[in-house]
Amino acid sequence: MASREIEALANALARLPGLGPRSARRAVLHLMKKRENALQPLLAALQTVSEKLSTCSTCGNVDTSDPCSICADPRRDETMLCVVEEVSDLWALDRSRLFPGRYHVLGGRLSALEGVRPEDLTIDRLVARVSNGGTDEVVLAMNATLEGQTTAHYVAERLEKFPVRLSQLAHGLPVGGELDYLDEGTLAQALRARRPVA
């Protein structure tokens, strides 16, 4: 129907989550019709992000700077650290603007099934951050899945020798629920009612 170049663009868009082949074609048409108002801004934004993209060497967030905008923000409470599995969880939590502290991205969850061991996650780096001092509270914000909770217990054990309060998101997360899919209301409630790790 169209040139190989346009097919390539449709295919690249179709691989994005949330866009199937049909909506990708509609998106391509939209981009081609709105060259100045849609194609150019998207191209420019992608170019910038592509050039500057980096993983924060402090917290593991992905951003266009290192340290990331959260770690570099002086208004963020340095004494509070929220530990999440994935960058998407960090984003989901931070969207609710309820957590005033900083984050630590583990890069996954412990999983016997998938062979993910502690050394595959950034747990050592988290322990180092906490052992450096300055942290009063660590919020364990893992998914309410078996593997998420196993990871939370393991992290809690690794941190219990430090003088920090350990808390975790209130139960209230639906069983099997993944942070990234929850509405902000549920996240807000879970965060507000967080409780100390027993």
Next chain:
Amino acid sequence: MASREIEALANALARLPGLGPRSARRAVLHLMKKRENALQPLLAALQTVSEKLSTCSTCGNVDTSDPCSICADPRRDETMLCVVEEVSDLWALDRSRLFPGRYHVLGGRLSALEGVRPEDLTIDRLVARVSNGGTDEVVLAMNATLEGQTTAHYVAERLEKFPVRLSQLAHGLPVGGELDYLDEGTLAQALRARRPVA
């Protein structure tokens, strides 16, 4: 939550049809996670399309070359011309691979309400194409809306003095239906059962 650059990318994606703010954020994360396999191919495809994008001076299709790949394809039957309102309709029809001829994109539909007059569409160019000879059949493939059908009648009147068969898509299109949203089966049926304009 993230840098302005990442917000800009999320906003540009959120404006695509089919992607809301939430799925745009997921798409951004996906792009950032799969830098080599998602971000780079999308960026490259957008760049190429952005550089080469042009409107076919023959048929009005948008493509990365002028003439477009359809007009340049020698296997396409030059004696058949399918007239559509928009480029999206051309794509929708051509996806079904049932029409072996070429196209003419009007660039819209006549509309008293929106003040779209014949001279706002590429009707003169269509008349010129047909008057040049070589066309045996013109298929009027406007939407089954009031304005689409008004446009079809007007175009039919402008072409009736030429020795060409005029046909239109079989009724069977749902009333108010827009070509671009129909499944290929319906399109195929409507095209196969096309009938001469009375």
